[in-house]
Amino acid sequence: MNYKNFPMVPRVVFGRGSFNQINDILAPKRTSIYAPFIFLLDNVFKNNPWLTSRIKLSYDDRIIFVSSKEEPKTSQVDELVEDIILKSKERPSGIIGIGGGSLLDMAKAVALLITNEGDAQQYQGWDLIKNPGIYHVGIPTISGTGAEVSRTTILTGPKLKLGINSDYTPFDQVILDPELTAGVPKQQWFYTGMDCYVHCVESLNGTYLNEFSKTYGEKSFDLCKEIFLDDNLSEEEAQNKLMMASWHGGMSIAYSQVGVAHAMSYGLSFLLGVKHGIGNCLVFDHLEEFYPEGVKIFKQMKEKHGIELPTGICKDLSDDDFDTMIRVALSLEPLWENAVGKNWKQTITPEKLRGIYKKI
Amino acid sequence: MNYKNFPMVPRVVFGRGSFNQINDILAPKRTSIYAPFIFLLDNVFKNNPWLTSRIKLSYDDRIIFVSSKEEPKTSQVDELVEDIILKSKERPSGIIGIGGGSLLDMAKAVALLITNEGDAQQYQGWDLIKNPGIYHVGIPTISGTGAEVSRTTILTGPKLKLGINSDYTPFDQVILDPELTAGVPKQQWFYTGMDCYVHCVESLNGTYLNEFSKTYGEKSFDLCKEIFLDDNLSEEEAQNKLMMASWHGGMSIAYSQVGVAHAMSYGLSFLLGVKHGIGNCLVFDHLEEFYPEGVKIFKQMKEKHGIELPTGICKDLSDDDFDTMIRVALSLEPLWENAVGKNWKQTITPEKLRGIYKKI
Numbered sequence: 089m090n091y092k093n094f095p096m097v098p099r100v101v102f103g104r105g106s107f108n109q110i111n112d113i114l115a116p117k118r119t120s121i122y123a124p125f126i127f128l129l130d131n132v133f134k135n136n137p138w139l140t141s142r143i144k145l146s147y148d149d150r151i152i153f154v155s156s157k158e159e160p161k162t163s164q165v166d167e168l169v170e171d172i173i174l175k176s177k178e179r180p181s182g183i184i185g186i187g188g189g190s191l192l193d194m195a196k197a198v199a200l201l202i203t204n205e206g207d208a209q210q211y212q213g214w215d216l217i218k219n220p221g222i223y224h225v226g227i228p229t230i231s232g233t234g235a236e237v238s239r240t241t242i243l244t245g246p247k248l249k250l251g252i253n254s255d256y257t258p259f260d261q262v263i264l265d266p267e268l269t270a271g272v273p274k275q276q277w278f279y280t281g282m283d284c285y286v287h288c289v290e291s292l293n294g295t296y297l298n299e300f301s302k303t304y305g306e307k308s309f310d311l312c313k314e315i316f317l318d319d320n321l322s323e324e325e326a327q328n329k330l331m332m333a334s335w336h337g338g339m340s341i342a343y344s345q346v347g348v349a350h351a352m353s354y355g356l357s358f359l360l361g362v363k364h365g366i367g368n369c370l371v372f373d374h375l376e377e378f379y380p381e382g383v384k385i386f387k388q389m390k391e392k393h394g395i396e397l398p399t400g401i402c403k404d405l406s407d408d409d410f411d412t413m414i415r416v417a418l419s420l421e422p423l424w425e426n427a428v429g430k431n432w433k434q435t436i437t438p439e440k441l442r443g444i445y446k447k448i
Numbered sequence: 449m450n451y452k453n454f455p456m457v458p459r460v461v462f463g464r465g466s467f468n469q470i471n472d473i474l475a476p477k478r479t480s481i482y483a484p485f486i487f488l489l490d491n492v493f494k495n496n497p498w499l500t501s502r503i504k505l506s507y508d509d510r511i512i513f514v515s516s517k518e519e520p521k522t523s524q525v526d527e528l529v530e531d532i533i534l535k536s537k538e539r540p541s542g543i544i545g546i547g548g549g550s551l552l553d554m555a556k557a558v559a560l561l562i563t564n565e566g567d568a569q570q571y572q573g574w575d576l577i578k579n580p581g582i583y584h585v586g587i588p589t590i591s592g593t594g595a596e597v598s599r600t601t602i603l604t605g606p607k608l609k610l611g612i613n614s615d616y617t618p619f620d621q622v623i624l625d626p627e628l629t630a631g632v633p634k635q636q637w638f639y640t641g642m643d644c645y646v647h648c649v650e651s652l653n654g655t656y657l658n659e660f661s662k663t664y665g666e667k668s669f670d671l672c673k674e675i676f677l678d679d680n681l682s683e684e685e686a687q688n689k690l691m692m693a694s695w696h697g698g699m700s701i702a703y704s705q706v707g708v709a710h711a712m713s714y715g716l717s718f719l720l721g722v723k724h725g726i727g728n729c730l731v732f733d734h735l736e737e738f739y740p741e742g743v744k745i746f747k748q749m750k751e752k753h754g755i756e757l758p759t760g761i762c763k764d765l766s767d768d769d770f771d772t773m774i775r776v777a778l779s780l781e782p783l784w785e786n787a788v789g790k791n792w793k794q795t796i797t798p799e800k801l802r803g804i805y806k807k808i
Binding site for chain 1: 450451452453454455456457458459460461462463466469473621624626658659660662663664666667671685688689691692693696703
């Protein structure tokens with residue numbers, strides 16, 4: 089039996105206001121005055137001096153604003169990499185992703201593609217990356233995705249929605265500043281928080297589970313229940329706890345795997361561009377068969393926060409559309425194996441997935 | 449406000465039997481055929497082919513057996529470093545510590561002292577190490593100390609018992625194989641497990657606590673209660689869980705600090721050579737004033753496992769002896785500040801400590 093030698097983020101700062109330390113953290117990592125730091129910021133921070141004024145740009149450093157309206161694409165990564173290489177006198181000193189899961193994944197992918205030749209889509213899969221990426225830093229501004237600790241970067245390519253999973257993917261540095269999550273709109277807060285909750289349910293109910301993943305998953309699960317079901321937390325406490333829930337949830341799946349909701353949500357995203365957080369919720373809502381207890385609690389959380397999921401998303405889709413979603417979902421073999429076991433192909437048929445998609 | 453940029457162990461394997469992967473993990477780290485791997489093994493594994501036969505020695509690799517009867521000393525580290533440098537054709541490829549906290553701390557210290565000139569005692573304190581150590585790997589064979597994740601290596605020097613705390617101290621690689629803890633004698637299992645339990649109590653009740661430390665500490669605390677108070681676990685489950693409790697407990701104090709039991713137990717060790725695990729228990733048993741709930745549960749755990757602590761340890765000590773213990777304990781300022789707050793010197797007097805030591 090062969091156990092994964094799991095790469096952990098080697099440096100982490102946690103604390104309200106810790107984002108103020110960004111310049112001090114980066115300074116010793118500058119390789120030359122011609123080697124800029126490239127900050128990838130979510131568009132929502134344009135004209136937000138509360139955040140941007142704290143980033144000190146020196147020499148050729150620059151901020152690139154990136155939209156996270158759509159899920160990150162391999163083509164977007166390729167364009168960014170080309171732009172960065174063309175406009176930088178030397179290989180950059182580092183890439184800093186500031187935003188939600190999309191921005192974090194984009195930063196990881198860009199850092200890898202600067203040192204690995206070719207297009208991003210070539211590396212979608214497991215352990216295809218050959219060279220370490222350049223120094224990359226993740227600073228989440230919304231909690232739940234686990235992208236801050238994971239060894240993947242989920243991208244939508246021409247053929248698949250699939251991660252670049254590799255030991256070189258995790259960030260070299262993460263800054264966890266719960267203050268940065270203060271302005272997140274309620275719906276997005278809920279959907280992204282549920283990404284974390286679903287990670288826990290899928291990890292804790294998976295066949296890949298071991299005691300390492302279990303302890304992280306259980307803690308994250310308990311935090312999610314506290315945050316989304318209890319009424320005892322101040323806003324600040326809830327922000328702090330959700331940031332840690334995301335971290336532990338990410339650690340839990342990092343050593344195990346996600347499951348049915350993620351596999352099917354990827355299909356939904358690939359075809360319709362549905363964002364990952366809400367996509368998970370749309371699918372998870374119909375997964376009582378796989379996760380009875382988890383789905384029951386999810387419905388309580390939805391109700392408590394007055395969240396109504398959109399319906400009829402799949403009602404006008406053609407047979408070809410369903411086939412595309414099913415193809416993408418079934419391509420994620422490790423997720424199914426984790427969820428259902430080695431013989432998953434006996435029960436997870438295209439017809440079964442079509443039945444679930446039709447309810448959405 | 450300035451938050452610590454905490455160094456995490458960048459690679460970890462978890463799993464029963466994962467020790468079998470040791471040779472595959474080390475192979476790519478060999479810097480040359482003249483640069484040996486040095487395995488520091490606890491003496492108890494002498495003539496234990498179940499463990500030693502799985503270590504493949506190549507070229508000039510060697511195993512050095514080290515006694516952990518006494519707490520690790522700075523002089524012992526200096527001797528090992530000298531021996532290793534003299535007998536190796538090149539700077540070693542790595543140091544692998546296999547054993548309990550003593551062996552793990554020894555391995556960390558040796559790896560640091562190979563690249564930092566002078567004696568180990570010069571580096572006792574906070575952030576005195578100048579250069580990264582050589583590659584070092586930690587493989588715990590008893591659970592509880594947290595030494596596998598910590599940024600310290602606790603050593604008894606001529607003047608103090610104090611750690612070499614630095615960002616270079618943590619292991620580059622940890623292998624968590626709960627099978628290796630199978631043969632631990634019951635008393636030692638309990639005392640070392642209580643090291644973990646005390647870490648949690650001291651972290652969770654400390655003034656340094658933040659949400660990061662809290663979530664790790666809470667999980668570890670819950671695991672300790674499950675392991676030491678409930679009757680629902682198989683032997684294997686209990687081993688797995690205690691290994692993870694130790695890991696999370698170590699993570700919790702790494703971003704906060706320990707407290708009263710540790711400070712006073714260092715005094716006891718320094719003067720009398722009392723081992724750390726039992727030393728903690730001897731002190732903690734009398735700390736109701738500081739940790740009422742924690743001590744209550746500790747007494748339940750002791751009772752459940754029929755553990756009777758030795759008594760009268762300090763009854764024949766001279767005034768000078770007490771002064772020595774008190775001096776060592778009070779030198780650990782961050783521990784007191786964490787336990788009692790910034791104004792700890794107002795209440796933590798030599799007389800107060802003498803009173804507690806006299807009960808032991």
